[in-house]
Amino acid sequence: MRTVLAQRLSRLGVETAFAVSDDARAWAAQGHTIYPFHLGDMNIRTPLHIIEAAHKAMLDGKTGYCPAAGVPELRAAIAEDAGRNRGVTFSMENVSVQPGGKPVIGKFLMALMQEGDEVFYPNPGYPIYESQIFFLGGRGIPYGYTMTPGGFRIDRDRIEHAVTPRTRIFIYNNGQNPLGAESDDDEMEWLARFCIEHDLWLLSDEAYFHIRYSGKSRSIVSLPEMQERTVILDAHSKRFAMTGWRLGAAIGPKDVVDWISKLNVNQESCTNHFIQYAGIDALKNGEAGTREIVKTLKERRDVLAAALRAIRGVEVYVPEITFYLFPDITDVYRRRGIKDRQEFRKDALRKTGVSFCSRSHFGRAAPDEPRTYIRFAYSGIDSDKIREGIGKLKAYWES
Ligand code: PLP
Numbered sequence: 424m425r426t427v428l429a430q431r432l433s434r435l436g437v438e439t440a441f442a443v444s445d446d447a448r449a450w451a452a453q454g455h456t457i458y459p460f461h462l463g464d465m466n467i468r469t470p471l472h473i474i475e476a477a478h479k480a481m482l483d484g485k486t487g488y489c490p491a492a493g494v495p496e497l498r499a500a501i502a503e504d505a506g507r508n509r510g511v512t513f514s515m516e517n518v519s520v521q522p523g524g525k526p527v528i529g530k531f532l533m534a535l536m537q538e539g540d541e542v543f544y545p546n547p548g549y550p551i552y553e554s555q556i557f558f559l560g561g562r563g564i565p566y567g568y569t570m571t572p573g574g575f576r577i578d579r580d581r582i583e584h585a586v587t588p589r590t591r592i593f594i595y596n597n598g599q600n601p602l603g604a605e606s607d608d609d610e611m612e613w614l615a616r617f618c619i620e621h622d623l624w625l626l627s628d629e630a631y632f633h634i635r636y637s638g639k640s641r642s643i644v645s646l647p648e649m650q651e652r653t654v655i656l657d658a659h660s661k662r663f664a665m666t667g668w669r670l671g672a673a674i675g676p677k678d679v680v681d682w683i684s685k686l687n688v689n690q691e692s693c694t695n696h697f698i699q700y701a702g703i704d705a706l707k708n709g710e711a712g713t714r715e716i717v718k719t720l721k722e723r724r725d726v727l728a729a730a731l732r733a734i735r736g737v738e739v740y741v742p743e744i745t746f747y748l749f750p751d752i753t754d755v756y757r758r759r760g761i762k763d764r765q766e767f768r769k770d771a772l773r774k775t776g777v778s779f780c781s782r783s784h785f786g787r788a789a790p791d792e793p794r795t796y797i798r799f800a801y802s803g804i805d806s807d808k809i810r811e812g813i814g815k816l817k818a819y820w821e822s
Contacts, residue, residue: 436554440784446769447778458777458812460799463600463746467664467719467802470712476704477668480697488692492684493520493672494699500706501672505657508632509642511650517674519683520702522694524630524658524671527683529555531626531654531673532592534682536561541590543582546786547601547749547796549628552594553786564590565786568604570751570794574740575604579613586617592624593617595643598631601785601798602749603742608641615646625653630671631745633662633713636721638743651676654683661746661802663705664716670694670702720746723801723809730813731799735821746802755820756795764795775815 443461451457492498498515506513521527528551536542538560544552546565556563566582568575595614597606606614618625625643632640644650654675660666673683687693705712727748728741736754761767764781772778780798782788801809 431558431560434557436550436557438550438784440550440780443768443778443780443784446772450772450776450778456776457772458775458808458815459803460777460779460801460812463800463802464666465661465664465716465802466804467716469664469668470705470709470715472708473663473665473701473705473712477697477701480700483700485697485700487696489696489699491687491693492680493518493694494696494703497699497703497706498672500703501657501674504706505655505672505674508640510645511642513674516677517680519673519680519687520694520699521671521673521683521687522669522691524628524656524660525551526690527654527656527671527673528552528594528626528628529559530683530686531656531679532556532559532561533686534679535624536592539589540592541587542592542594543585543590543623544594545596545599546789547782548594548785549596549600550785561592562589565789567789567792568599568602570740573607574742575599575602575749577604577606577610577614579610582617586621590621590623592626594626594628596628596630597643598629598634598640598744600631600745601747601780603740603745603747605742605744606643611641611643612646615643615649618652619648623652625649626656627653628656630656630658631661632657634717634720634745636717636724636743640744654679659702659705662713662716663709664712665701665705668695668698668701670698720802723804723806724748726806726809727799727801727813730810730817734813734817737820746800748799748801749796750799751794751796753793753795759820768797771816771819774819775812777812777816 447457498518501518502513502515532555541562541564542556543564543566553563564585567578644653657674658671731737731739731750737750739748739750768781782796
C-alpha cells in the first residue's frame with residue numbers, strides 16, 4: 424500500500440541533539456571513551472524519598488486514571504509553590520498537570536494560536552518551540568541574542584522592527600537553553616511593556632527556574648498586568664532530577680488552563696497517577712534534595728568553565744542559571760580550518776571522545792551571525808570526567 428502521510432508532518436521538527444547522542448553511542452560502541460556533554464539529561468539520581476513516595480502510591484492503589492487536570496493535592500501544591508517562589512498568588516484552578524514541561528509548549532499554542540498567527544521564539548533556543556509553531560500552522564518569527572559583558576541579551580531592536588498586527592504570542596525562556604541567558608530587570612520590564620503594548624500572550628518557559636547558583640530567580644508574572652497574559656511552563660524534571668519521570672505543569676489564567684486540561688483529555692487522559700504523589704512529596708520535602716543537586720551542578724560548572732577558559736581561543740560567559748555553557752569558539756574553529764560545523768563537532772568526538780552540540784542544534788543561524796558557538800551540558804557528566812575530557816580537547820585543539 425502506498426503511504427500518503429499527512430502534509431503537516433513536513434512541518435514537524437525534532438530535537439536534532441538526539442542525532443549527536445546517536446553519533447556518541449556509535450563511537451562508544453566501537454570501544455572508545457566518551458565524554459557526554461551533548462544532552463540535557465542528568466546522571467544524578469532522584470532523591471530517595473521521592474522514589475519511595477512513588478512506590479508507596481503504587482502500593483496504595485494510585486494506579487488507575489485520575490482527573491485530567493491532575494490530582495487536586497498536586498495542583499494545589501504546585502500553585503502554592505509557584506506563587507510563593509514568584510511573589511504572586513495562584514490557586515489550583517490555575518494549574519494543569521502535564522507529563523513533563525515539554526507538552527505545555529504544544530498545548531499552549533493549540534489553545535491560543537490561530538493559523539497564520541506570528542509567534543516570536545528564541546533562536547538559538549529550545550528547538551521544540553519552532554517545531555510546534557510551524558506544525559500547528561503558525562508563523563514563527565525567530566529572535567536572537569547579543570553577547571554583552573553582563574551575559575547574553577535579547578536583541579530588542581530586531582523584535583521591535585519585526586512585530587506586526589498579526590503577532591499574537593511571545594515565547595520567552597528565562598534561564599535559557601542553550602545560552603544560559605537570563606534577563607536583568609531592565610530587559611524583563613521592557614518585555615512586559617512590549618507584550619502589553621502589542622497585546623501578546625506570553626509563554627514563560629521556566630524549566631530551569633530552580634537550577635540557580637547565586638541570586639534569586641525572578642518570573643515575569645511578578646510584573647504588573649503580566650499574570651493575566653502569561654502561561655508558565657513549570658517542571659519537576661531538573662529541579663528534582665526527575666527528567667525521566669515526566670512531570671510538569673501549565674500555570675496560567677483559569678480559562679486557558681481549562682482548555683489545556685481538555686487537551687489532556689484528548690491526548691493522554693491524565694498524567695501518570697502515582698507519579699503525581701511523588702511530585703507532591705518532592706514539593707513538600709524536596710528542598711534539601713534540590714540544594715544537593717544544585718551544589719553538584721555548581722561544582723561541575725566551575726570545573727568546566729575553568730577547563731574551557733584554559734583552551735586557547737575559547738571564551739565563555741558563566742551564567743548563574745541552567746546547566747549549560749555556550750562558549751564562543753570562533754578562533755578555534757578558524758584555526759582548525761574545518762568548514763562545516765557538524766564536521767567540526769564529529770572531528771572533536773573522533774579525536775577526543777568529547778561530545779557536544781553545535782549552534783545549529785538550536786535553530787538555523789542567521790547569515791549575519793559573526794561568531795561560532797557550541798553548547799556543553801554538564802548535567803550528565805561528573806567533574807573528574809569533565810576535567811579529563813576537556814583536557815583532551817585542549818591538547819587536540821591547541822595541537
Ligand atoms: N524547556 C526547556 C528550555 C528545556 O531545556 C527542556 C528540557 O530540556 C524543557 C522545556 C522540557 O523539559 P521536560 O523534561 O520537563 O519536558
